[in-house]
Amino acid sequence: RAQTDFKRFSAYDLGRLAIAGLINKTKLDGSHIDHVYYGNVIQDINTSNVARESSMAAGLPDSIPATTLSM
Numbered sequence: 001r002a003q004t005d006f007k008r009f010s011a012y013d014l015g016r017l018a019i020a021g022l023i024n025k026t027k028l029d030g031s032h033i034d035h036v037y038y039g040n041v042i043q044d045i046n047t048s049n050v051a052r053e054s055s056m057a058a059g060l061p062d063s064i065p066a067t068t069l070s071m
Contacts, residue, residue: 011044015054023058030059036066043070 006014015038023030038051047053051066 010047011038011040011050012047012053012057015050016057019054019058019060030064031061033060033064036060036064037069038066039069039071041071043068 009017019036022028036051036055038054040050044050049066049068051068055064055066056062
């Protein structure tokens with residue numbers, strides 16, 4: 001996202017927008033999601049589990065596990 005129009009967004013914001021956009025576009029009931037995986041290259045030091053923060057901000061139930069994968 002560096003040097004792009006997305007640089008103003010945090011990894012958490014990008015994840016939230018992606019999850020919310022997917023749910024909105026597909027009309028998927030969030031309770032049908034089994035697990036959220038989020039991958040990134042450089043971990044955001046302000047958010048320990050980007051997958052969890054993104055999924056909850058997108059309105060998914062807190063009962064859905066979320067895992068952040070960093071390379």
